[in-house]
Amino acid sequence: MGDIENLLINLRVLSKLQCHARLDTTEPLFRIHTPAGWIPAWLKRWYAAQNRVTDISRIRTMYTKALELAPDNQRIREYLGLSLDGLVNLKTTYVNDVTTVALIDVIMDNVNALIA
Numbered sequence: 488m489g490d491i492e493n494l495l496i497n498l499r500v501l502s503k504l505q506c507h508a509r510l511d512t513t514e515p516l517f518r519i520h521t522p523a524g525w526i527p528a529w530l531k532r533w534y535a536a537q538n539r540v541t542d543i544s545r546i547r548t549m550y551t552k553a554l555e556l557a558p559d560n561q562r563i564r565e566y567l568g569l570s571l572d573g574l575v576n577l578k579t580t581y582v583n584d585v586t587t588v589a590l591i592d593v594i595m596d597n598v599n600a601l602i603a
Contacts, residue, residue: 490552491556491560491563493515493516494549494552494553494556494563495562495563495566496516496517497516497517497549498549498553498563498566498567498569498570499566499569499570500516500517500518500519500573501517501546501570501573501574501577502566502569502570502571502572502573503519503573504519504573504576504577505519505576506576506579506580507579507580508520508576508580510542510546510577512541512542512545512546517549539581539584539587543587543590543591546594547590547594550567550594550597550598553566553567554567554597554598554601557601557602558601564601564602567598567601567602568598568602570598571595571598571599574591574594574595574598575595577591578591578592
């Protein structure tokens with residue numbers, strides 16, 4: 488798959504993110520953690536050296552690329568708009584972390600400025 492397809496898929500995955508769900512950004516294609524019967528999500532995240540800081544950094548990088556390509560690509564603009572729902576849910580997940588919420592707010596502001 489090409490970079491644009493990966494970008495579109497990741498935006499679509501983000502659009503489906505629910506409150507308090509954990510996002511796996513360790514692979515080129517983002518995934519939403521699904522609970523495994525005997526392995527807690529925190530253990531999988533710890534083993535993969537995955538945490539809030541790395542996830543937000545990867546999300547920011549993805550949005551930076553998307554915003555660069557969006558003026559010339561209608562599908563990316565559309566998917567950016569759809570992804571805002573997932574970002575709102577991500578803010579709810581991290582409501583107690585003011586810095587993370589602020590970073591998500593800046594991403595959302597950038598998207599809204601582009602698609603407005």
